Amino acid sequence: MIKHIVMWRLNEEAGDKADNALRLKRRLEGLNGKIPGLLRLEVGIDFSRESESSDVVLYSEFESRQALDAYQIHPAHAEVVPLVKAVRMERRVVDYEV
Numbered sequence: 001m002i003k004h005i006v007m008w009r010l011n012e013e014a015g016d017k018a019d020n021a022l023r024l025k026r027r028l029e030g031l032n033g034k035i036p037g038l039l040r041l042e043v044g045i046d047f048s049r050e051s052e053s054s055d056v057v058l059y060s061e062f063e064s065r066q067a068l069d070a071y072q073i074h075p076a077h078a079e080v081v082p083l084v085k086a087v088r089m090e091r092r093v094v095d096y097e098v
Contacts, residue, residue, distance in 0.1 A: 037067025
């Protein structure tokens, strides 16, 4: 199984951070059940607001590396990418196998 974790800091110049975080959460969690090999996807919004915190985190599980690769180019995921790029200022990602 592959775990794919992404953390974003949102750009304040892109609009209200809280609204953008909720939009990201809804759109990304809407991918559940739409992409083959995607076992689980959840999105969390940070409440601590510490200086070192990210604003939004995506936690997802995939059947295999091939499933993760297919997710990256899947049309449903591609529809969400412009929103993510429009509201983020920083992105960190970790992919690992268990």
